[in-house]
Amino acid sequence: RDCLLSRGLGDVYKRQSLATASINANRGEDVSIDTKGKPMARGTLTIHSVSRALAPHLEWAVSGVLGVPVRVKWHRHESDPSQLRMAINWTGPEGLGARLATALRGWDSVRFEVTQEPGGGEEGARWMYTPSLGIHHAAIDAAGNVTLTEDRIRFCIAAGAGDAARIEQEIGKALGEAWDRELEAFRVAASGEEPVSYTHLRAHETRGNL
Numbered sequence: 001r002d003c004l005l006s007r008g009l010g011d012v013y014k015r016q017s018l019a020t021a022s023i024n025a026n027r028g029e030d031v032s033i034d035t036k037g038k039p040m041a042r043g044t045l046t047i048h049s050v051s052r053a054l055a056p057h058l059e060w061a062v063s064g065v066l067g068v069p070v071r072v073k074w075h076r077h078e079s080d081p082s083q084l085r086m087a088i089n090w091t092g093p094e095g096l097g098a099r100l101a102t103a104l105r106g107w108d109s110v111r112f113e114v115t116q117e118p119g120g121g122e123e124g125a126r127w128m129y130t131p132s133l134g135i136h137h138a139a140i141d142a143a144g145n146v147t148l149t150e151d152r153i154r155f156c157i158a159a160g161a162g163d164a165a166r167i168e169q170e171i172g173k174a175l176g177e178a179w180d181r182e183l184e185a186f187r188v189a190a191s192g193e194e195p196v197s198y199t200h201l202r203a204h205e206t207r208g209n210l
Helices: 009-015 055-066 096-104 150-160 164-175 177-189
Strands: 002-004 040-051 083-093 111-116 124-130 134-140 146-149 196-199
Touching: 040 055, 040 096, 040 177, 055 083, 055 096, 083 096, 096 111, 096 124, 111 177, 124 177, 134 146, 146 150, 146 164, 150 164, 164 177
Parallel strands: 083 196
Antiparallel strands: 002 146, 040 083, 040 111, 111 124, 124 134
């Protein structure tokens, strides 16, 4: 059984709505690939910061995972014009979120988040990455709140060895609190912007915001 430990992350995702990407493939329409009847998933990819020099290479990495060329309209950070940001909504086969996170985690100077919504009997997931902290993965519910299994909570209690402060620290690690603190300034900076949908289907279609 999963236990819900909510820290208002659903509200975080609403603020995280970044309108920074414009997919320019196949004459500007959403491009799609046949999944041969396999279960579908959907989520978001948010690049919070990347240098101008690396941005084109990141596009190639994302294109490699999605299987089609993707051209993104990057937006610069007002506080640091050398850094760019973007976000897209994606729809594709189960496991696409994990594949995106795996492809991007090796880029040391990049900050990103990938989410995959719950559906089709699969739990939702979120991956966060920063150069200083590395990768964090957690299960999420439909509202974007992190959920921890009983086994994970028991591990946190055991690791805390009876010390309440240490137990709280271990639970904070499981929730990804340090990653949230570092990325929050980037989320707030992009608040109010709206991501463009990217559909991983053969038929062209446009989804609304997640």
